[in-house]
Amino acid sequence: MLLKDKVAVVYGGAGALGAGVAREYARAGARVFLAGRTEATLREVAAATGAAFDVVDAEDEAAVEAHATAVVERAGRIDVSFNLVPRGDLQGVPLTEMSVADYTRPVVRGITCQFITARAAARRMAAQGSGVILALDSGSHNGTPMLGGTGAADGALNALVRQLAQEVGPSGVRVCGIWTAGVTDTLTPEKLTAAGAPAMDEAAVAGIRAHLDSLRMTRRSPRIADIAALAAFLASDAGAALTGTWVNATAGMFPS
Numbered sequence: 549m550l551l552k553d554k555v556a557v558v559y560g561g562a563g564a565l566g567a568g569v570a571r572e573y574a575r576a577g578a579r580v581f582l583a584g585r586t587e588a589t590l591r592e593v594a595a596a597t598g599a600a601f602d603v604v605d606a607e608d609e610a611a612v613e614a615h616a617t618a619v620v621e622r623a624g625r626i627d628v629s630f631n632l633v634p635r636g637d638l639q640g641v642p643l644t645e646m647s648v649a650d651y652t653r654p655v656v657r658g659i660t661c662q663f664i665t666a667r668a669a670a671r672r673m674a675a676q677g678s679g680v681i682l683a684l685d686s687g688s689h690n691g692t693p694m695l696g697g698t699g700a701a702d703g704a705l706n707a708l709v710r711q712l713a714q715e716v717g718p719s720g721v722r723v724c725g726i727w728t729a730g731v732t733d734t735l736t737p738e739k740l741t742a743a744g745a746p747a748m749d750e751a752a753v754a755g756i757r758a759h760l761d762s763l764r765m766t767r768r769s770p771r772i773a774d775i776a777a778l779a780a781f782l783a784s785d786a787g788a789a790l791t792g793t794w795v796n797a798t799a800g801m802f803p804s
Contacts, residue, residue, distance in 0.1 A: 549577030550784040551573055552576070555627045556573045556626075556627060556783065557583060559606050562584045564733070564734040566582070566584070566593070566632045568775070569779050570582055572777060573779075573783070579623055580598075580599035582600065585603060607660055612668045616672055625672070626669055628681075629680075629681045630783075631666065635657050635661075635701055636653045636657055638653070639694060640694055650697070651697040655700045658701040658705060662683060662705055670712065674721055678721065680721070680724070681721065681722070682783060684726045684728060685702040685725065688702045709724065710792050722788070724782050727797060727804075728770050732757040732761070732770075732771065763801055764800045764801055765801075
């Protein structure tokens with residue numbers, strides 16, 4: 549098993565992608581700790597995956613540090629840290645009509661919680677001489693119209709991954725990211741409406757999924773299972789040569 553005896557923390561573990569990653573990590577042999585803000589949904593995912601869970605706000609420095617310390621006390625170490633916490637991106641609105649708050653929210657919230665969780669993991673991994681920190685975004689850092697602050701937020705996270713990898717690499721810690729440009733089986737009417745889209749039914753969402761498929765070189769968008777499998781590989785010793793980089797898992801939405 550790729551992650552046999554590894555200890556993994558998944559922030560945002562109650563979301564669709566977080567649950568998929570937790571399931572794959574557990575299947576690969578890891579001991580998984582879920583962290584998030586909503587106890588009810590965390591409990592559901594934990595019951596389905598066999599993971600432990602804790603209610604933690606990833607924007608709360610003291611809470612994240614205390615949680616990391618508690619995980620080490622319970623499991624002896626942290627081998628993998630993956631932050632999948634939502635940033636509150638608002639999309640579908642032209643920049644000329646968007647408020648400052650809506651544009652900056654995913655940038656500030658995203659980089660804040662990513663920095664806090666990555667720092668907590670890096671401190672403990674550096675002390676033990678090994679570990680992997682993972683991040684994920686859409687790969688929109690080069691600029692994509694109508695995505696609001698998503699591109700700026702992605703750019704900030706890209707920079708954090710590359711810089712942190714250089715600083716902690718000598719201590720045996722790897723830092724990698726995954727670009728997805730949309731994981732279609734995470735899309736729901738509720739999620740799209742929250743991101744700024746007009747109210748829509750399941751048929752309309754199916755049309756969006758089909759459109760995203762048509763934009764890929766493979767004509768098939770990445771699915772939760774695809775990203776979870778890639779995240780398991782990157783977290784494992786099989787990915788030991790990869791750090792300070794982003795894996796293009798967009799199924800060819802753009803070349804890299």
